[in-house]
Amino acid sequence: MAAHGAHPPGFAHQFETVEQQREAGTLGMWTFLVTEILFFGGMFTSYIIYRSLHLHSFIQGSHELIVRYGATNTAVLIFSSLTMALAIRTAQTGKSKGQIIFWLLLTMILGATFIAIKLRFEWYRDYVEGLIPGVSWLDGGTHTPGVKMFMCFYFFMTGLHALHMVVGLGILTVLVIMTARNRFSAEYYAPLEISGLYWHFVDIVWIFLFPLLYLIGGRYPGS
Amino acid sequence: MSTATADLHEAPAESGVNYLNASYGIRSWLLTFDHKRIGLLYLASITVMFLVGGVAAVLMRIHLIEPQGALFEPETYNKLFSTHGIIMVFFFLVPSIPATLGNFLIPLMIGARDVAFPKLNLMSWYIFITGAALALYATISGGVDTGWTFYPPYSSHYSATNVTIVALGVFVAGFSSILTGLNFIVTIHKMRAPGMTWFRLPLFIWAMYATSLIFVLGTPVIAITLFLLGLERILHVGIFDPAVGGDPLLFQHLFWFYSHPAVYIMILPGMGVVSELVTAFSRKKIFGYSFVAFSSLSIAVISFIVWGHHMFVTGQSIYAGLVFSVLSFLVAIPSAVKVFNWTATLYRGSISYEAPMLYALGFIGLFTIGGLTGLFLASLATDVHLNGTYFIVAHFHYVMVGGAVMAYLGGIHFWWPKISGRMYPDLWARIAAAIIFLGFNLTFFPQFMLGYLGMPRRYAVYPAEFQVLNVLSSAGASILGIGYVIPLVYLIWSMRYGPVAGPNPWKAKGLEWTIPSPPPTENFEEIPIVTEDAYNYPVADAHSYPDAPEVARV
Amino acid sequence: MSEHSEQSGHVGHVVPIGVYVTVFLLLMFGTALTTWVAYIDLGRWNTVAALTIAVCKMLLVVLFFMHVKYATGLTRIVILAGFFWLGIMITLSCSDELTRHWEIVPQGWQMILPFVSRVF
Secondary structure: OOOOOOOOOOOOOOOOOHHHHHHHHHHHHHHHHHHHHHHHHHHOOOOOOHHHHHHHHHHHHOOOOOOOHHHHHHHHHHHHHHHHHHHHHHOOOOOOOHHHHHHHHHHHHHHHHHHHHHHHHHHHHHHOOOOOOOOOOOOOOEEEEHHHHHHHHHHHHHHHHHHHHHHHHHHHHHHHHHHHOOOOOOOOHHHHHHHHHHHHHHHHHHHHHHHHHHHHHOOOOOO | OOOOOOOOOHHHHHHOOOOOOOOOOOHHHHHOOOOOHHHHHHHHHHHHHHHHHHHHHHHHHOOOOOOOOOOOOOHHHHHHHHHHHHHHHHHHOHHHHHHHHHHHHHHHHHHOOOOOOOOOOOOHHHHHHHHHHHHHHHHHHOOOOOOOOOOOOOHHHHOOOOOOHHHHHHHHHHHHOOOOOOOHHHHHHHHHOOOOOHHHOHHHHHHHHHHHHHHHHHHHHHHHHHHHHHHHHHOOOOOOHHHHOOOHHHHHHHHHHHHHHHHHHHHHHHHHHHHHHHHHHHOOOOHHHHHHHHHHHHHHHHHOOHHHHHHHOOOOOOOHHHHEEEEEEEEHHHHHHHHHHHHHOOOOOOOOOHHHHHHHHHHHHHHHHHHHHHHHHHOHHHHHHOOOOOHHHHHHHHHHHHHHHHHHHHHHHHEEEEEEHHHHHHHHHHHHHHHHHHHHHHHHHHHHHHHOOOOOOOOOOOOOHHHHHHHHHHHHHHHHHHHHHHHHHHHHHHHHHOOOOOOOOOOOOOHHHHHHOOOOOOOOOOOOOOOOOOOOOOOOOOOEEEEEEOOOOO | OOOOOOOOHHHHOOOOHHHHHHHHHHHHHHHHHHHHHHOOOOHHHHHHHHHHHHHHHHHHHHHHOOOOOOOOHHHHHHHHHHHHHHHHHHHHHHHOOOOOOOOOOOHHHHHHHHHHHHOO
């Protein structure tokens, strides 16, 4: 029978112990991430198939993308994963809420930077150059049907990824508010941990998107 | 007493507070976190969806009385069968047992106070309602004519109907089922009462766990697929578009990666219910508990590697066809294991024929027929002849209606006293079960013959020589429809006027029967400590071993 | 009470800052490496290299940032299941898409058919 002493903040009464709640929350988030693996996985599957069947078009399409923006964005996201991990560690070690918020805000700034680079330097440029299928596509030259297919993948996959980033920024905002309201401590920081798992997952998706979209077939002369 | 007749003679315990009367008013229902109330919210919603899908079916069957079609233009008929399929599959069958009985019973059966994430549970109902509203709006404002399978390029480029809205509705409803599955997985892993080990769980829980695995692993794929289809429809270009090198068959791969396991989402919970009914109404523990438990998991796993059998004749490579055909034969094995074990459970049991048992027995017979006919379809050569015909329609209706819907009704009847605190009139229930059984067979058996003779499915007209069988089928449908309405009437009637049921009117085993009917909001006053196996019926109850009270464990 | 994990669970385990920073630097190095290698002509090994580096980066994030190194067996099974199912989807879809144009050539046992028809 569970002890009915003072329960820590955030304890939910369908559980018997705090430990049970924590384990349930973690298992729940990992299960959700598995659904996300399958969700993105549908597009990765399609990508693998079409790349095998239309390699030349995909390489051509990939060369329309600018590597330095993709690489920079990869670095930005990796940095944001570090700051997120540090935010959780700050809570774990009982530091002040100001410090936790610092790392959370830094993560948010990096996430916003990612989206800003995407929008301003990549998608806006693609819009102007007529590379967005169904929106601003211009036929001719290197803009072959095969390249159009590649660009469909590029926008669908990075678009879905960016959508997940935006949701992540929303989650981080909520976390900042909760931290400011003294909801977390060294004993209870599960929402931070669980949101961190989500954030790192979004980072991992990009870790695969970068080489698969920007670096296919290599970028050496003659590729 | 050795039979499981409803015990109506006990005076009810002083009617205390239970989950139904703990709070009043519409807000207390619409903002509830109680899994039992959420189960009832789902029950009401899916009943509405069932009626909508049923109306479409009735209209189709009336139309098919005449070879040239009695009522509709072909375009309208196309919208009818599409609506019927979409509503019945995504908004009735997939959520049916999991969202109603699963939500209600899982915490009770494992000895928990609620599911792991009650707020997510309520959110999943709202998400379901949103998806259903979108689908209904799309239906009312013009309908969809692509079939429930949404194949491109027709759905992406040529159909002038509300494909995007319906796809959005299904997409949204998919998230409802993902959250339900996630909730169940975490609940079953982390919230079992002390002593409730995995192998003491009721088989309904094993079945729900396996179903939840499919929810979590399969549903995201149809979500992304419909998302991509919607994008292609809006942008007029996409990854299934042959003009840019796309392959419409890729859609089919992604679609069926979910939709085949989805049919096991529909049947596995029903199988779980049947395990509960067969044991309760033969007063005997299940034969081969671990075989039945593992067969649920096997079905969940193997269901994911057979989807290509829906694509044998649509252009799939013959090599893939070979692979999928062989794998499809495999999936029949765990299903057969269950049927064998239920039969062995029945053997020398003390069987009584209350309505839930009638539904369970009906399930075993009809599911077997439906399942066996699946083998004809798994075999490449015969599938070439039978694909796209009424044979397929009959096959899946035998398993989904003769199987899943009957199990659903059996479960609703079995647990009705627990849910409502009242008993329904068993005579009417048995009459309805018999009407449903007869009506069902009259509707769908002729369709096997029609399919074999070559009548295509999804056609608004047919050759005159098929009329007799079609008329028989339509006659059966009207009987089936009456059969479905009768329980609706007496179950609602019983909520007010039915005799009060005690905690355990069936004298069944299981933690849910140890608490009052209806249960209190917190389920258990004290979390129980479990010390016995599931279905631990006294050996003397069954007729099995009259001279040998000690029985070796299976 | 549900079964407890044998350890207190990864949530309770505090990872040293040094580990996080090292992982971060390795990830940055991996990014630089994969970009650099793309500009070198390795033929079809470019793809292999890029994916290998990506998988290594993913493992670093999963094991250290997501604490799976300190997590229970159940967590690991869940993650593996996700990737395994993705593998099923990719493999079996490719089994069709990539074999569509295979020629059906009489070979092996089918070679005996002319002789069989002569016998019977």
